[in-house]
Amino acid sequence: MKLQFPRIAGLALAALLTMGTGSAFAAGAEHYPIKEPKHVDWSFSGPMGTWDLGQLQRGYKVYAEVCAACHSIDLVAFRNLGELGFSEAQVKAIAAEFEVEDGPNSDGEMFDRTAVPADKIPGPYANSQEAAVANNGAVPPDFSLLAKARAPERGFPNFVFDIFTMYAENGPDYIYSLLTGYEEAPEGREIPEGTHYNPYFIAGPALAMASPLSDGIVSYDDGSPETLDQYSKDVSAFMMWAAEPSLDERKSLGFRVMIFLLIFSVLLYLTKKKVFQSLKK
Amino acid sequence: MSGGHSEYVPGNGFSKWLDSRLPLPRMVYDSFIAYPVPRNLNSWYTFGAILMVMLVVMILTGVTLAMHYAASTELAFQSVEHIERDVNYGWLIRGIHANGASMFFIAVYIHMFRGMYYGSYKEPREVLWILGVLIFLLMMATAFMGYVLPWGQMSFWGATVITGFFSAIPLIGEGIQQWLLGGFAVDNATLNRFFSLHYLLPFMIAGVVILHVWALHVTGQTNPTGVEVKNMRKETVPFTPFATIKDALAIVIFLLFFGWFVFYLPDFLGHPDNYIPADPLKTPAHIVPEWYFLPFYAILRAITFNIGIPFTDIVLIDSKLGGVIAMFASIAVMFFLPWLDTSKVRSGNYRPMFKICFILFAIACVALGYLGSRPAEGIYTILSQFFTAYYFAHFLIILPILGRIEKPDELPPSIADAVLDEPAKAGRGRASSPQPAE
Known part of the structure; x- marks a missing residue:
């Protein structure tokens, strides 16, 4: 008897799966992104994922030397860079390259001073109006949460499988694909003046940003290849860290919690079996 | 309670003294220890206990989050990120709370479908069912307002769309909408009152849950056969240890499922657009x-x-x-x-x-x-x-x-006929095969 309700639930689910695949083709207009993001094998994916600190440091370098010209990263402070494996002295040195506004002082004046680790990393523009004017009206998005704020829909049935495979790297995969995905617009496709064709872009066929990276524009001192592909991976990983610095802590704590719950559930199961055995007599 | 009389015996001097003044231990004993439950309840009947745990989890994490959250359009989004980044274990508390809302609804939907399948709403349990629907309504209101608090794009535009419903009411709709929002559009006043109500409603839910459990203990639980208990001794088992251990196991298995999302897929059930700060001038492509x-x-x-x-x-x-x-x-x-x-x-x-x-x-x-x-x-x-x-x-x-x-198929004459190794005369098929309680 107790099998009946689950069986019914299963039947309902099966019927629904059939229906879901049936209606998947029903959408009319063109779907963006045109191409699904490429999958990268990230060090931080999966249940045991951890940051590759070397990669994060390289990613910060790419950000600082290229992206930071237009993109801010407001939620990240210099002190947070210590989590990338930079020493205290290195963090201080990085901060010291920046000026931040402080004040008012005792005379009521605002003044500029050298940044310290406690300061947030200053962005390239004073405000979003200035950012818009400098970029033909398109404000370059802040990097702090971009790796979590851009995730192309996975669609049915992928989103169901993602639960089991723990696929949660849609954001960095998207950023990597976008950075490496610029190409010539196909024959016959009109794209607006001043935009750049990229089939991986989430909101249309083309975006305002031109391909920002190319082979050799950032020098690495750890021997990693100085290629577009490597830069894109590194900066995507860095952006994932910026979006969720606690990711590795989450996974390592999660592992311990899940093991505990698993053992606890086995013990409870055995206890329950024992308790209910008394009923069978 | 449906047993009619209390079997509680105060153990020592103090509990005797208390029992004649405020019989709280007697109530706990009668409701959660001696309370008779049908012996043939299956695993679908554990979701009530799971929901109880979820309510407590949500209130505890919510109260903690409220210590660090700032209900202001200028600060809300950043204060949530401050919780994620700078508060000790803030990422965990917020992960539990945000995913907990989804888990709460998964459990409540299973609980409701179970009630619908086994006819748990039928006489004499109509009031029990109605209280449950009321809890569901309160949950929906609470969850909706909670989703507005992080003040991301979906928070803002979701709130704009939902509160827009009220403007559909003829003549007085616009007035009601403005009164609810505290202005002409979703703004600081809206966020503040949503925060206040989001904090209030869970305690109202807790109140209705008490009534729900009270009503349950007056009528007694249903069971998969739908036949009422006829022989207390043969057909019921005491809540403790039988239901207690079974609920505990179900809760821990549910927590494993919950933990899978909190630790490995914390953003799976959310929307990426809610990591973009609310912008009243930019409508998302799909709300x-x-x-x-x-x-x-x-x-x-x-x-x-x-x-x-x-x-x-x-x-x-x-x-x-x-x-x-x-x-x-x-x-x-x-x-x-x-x-x-x-x-x-x-x-x-x-x-x-x-x-x-x-x-x-x-x-x-x-x-x-x-x-x-x-x-x-x-x-x-x-x-x-x-x-x-x-x-x-x-x-x-x-x-x-x-x-x-x-x-309808022929009903077993009693629970005992359906589940015990006694001759199951009239029943048919699976219904009459021996089926000990899980």
Whole structure:
């Protein structure tokens, strides 16, 4: 008897799966992104994922030397860079390259001073109006949460499988694909003046940003290849860290919690079996 | 309590003293230790306890989050990120709270479908059911307002769309909407009152939960056979240790499922756009509510036509108002379920036609959920209308008629006949095979 309700639930689910695949083709207009993001094998994916600190440091370098010209990263402070494996002295040195506004002082004046680790990393523009004017009206998005704020829909049935495979790297995969995905617009496709064709872009066929990276524009001192592909991976990983610095802590704590719950559930199961055995007599 | 008399014996001097002044230990003993439960409850009956745990988890994490959250349009988004980044274990507390809302709804939907399948709403448990629907309504209000608090794009635009419903009410709608929002649009005043109400409603839920459990303990639980307990000694077991250990196991297994999302897929159930700060000048391409509202959202959008007097141009109910009415009706109809289902047989196990209708109803609900996540255009709208019609037909046409025309399978004379190794004379098939309680 107790099998009946689950069986019914299963039947309902099966019927629904059939229906879901049936209606998947029903959408009319063109779907963006045109191409699904490429999958990268990230060090931080999966249940045991951890940051590759070397990669994060390289990613910060790419950000600082290229992206930071237009993109801010407001939620990240210099002190947070210590989590990338930079020493205290290195963090201080990085901060010291920046000026931040402080004040008012005792005379009521605002003044500029050298940044310290406690300061947030200053962005390239004073405000979003200035950012818009400098970029033909398109404000370059802040990097702090971009790796979590851009995730192309996975669609049915992928989103169901993602639960089991723990696929949660849609954001960095998207950023990597976008950075490496610029190409010539196909024959016959009109794209607006001043935009750049990229089939991986989430909101249309083309975006305002031109391909920002190319082979050799950032020098690495750890021997990693100085290629577009490597830069894109590194900066995507860095952006994932910026979006969720606690990711590795989450996974390592999660592992311990899940093991505990698993053992606890086995013990409870055995206890329950024992308790209910008394009923069978 | 349904046992009629209390078996509590105060153990020492103090508990004797207290028992004659405030018999709280007696109540706990009678409700959670000696309370008799049918011996044939299956695992689907553990979701009540799971929901109880979820409510406590949500209140505890919520109170903690409120210590660090700032309910102001200028600060809300950043304060949530401050919790994620700078508060000790803030990422964990917020992860539990945000995913906990989804887990709460998963559990409540299973709990409701279980009640619908086993006819748990039937006499004498109508009030128990109605209190449950009331809890569900309060949960929806709480979850909706909670989703607004992080002040991301979906928070803001979701709030704008949902509160826009009220403007559909003729004549007074605009006034009500402005009164609710505290202004002409969703803004600081709205965020502040939503925060206040989001903090208040869970305690109201807790209050109704107490009534819900009280009502349950007056009537006693149903069981998969739907046959009432006839022989207390043979057919029931004491809540402790039997139900206690079973609920504990179910809770821990549910926590494993919960933990899977909190630790490995914390953003799976959310929307990426909510990591973009709210911007009143930029509408997202698709405004989608949280998954647990999608079936109701689909019903709202299914009404794309005006309802008027035929052959004239007079519109009585325009499509917007029609959608809002349909959506509220889809929940309101559940209050009347005990009287809409005319069958005398309680459990779906003995109702062959109901079983099929129940599957179709469940499919319609999940299909509406899927359609609610799609843009409201083309085939999606037509399917939404079809399933909306079926949803209401299930309550208003199928259930009333089914009770009259359906020939139910023979019921076991008692729970003991159904589940004990005693000669099961009349029962048929699985229903009568020996089935110890899980």
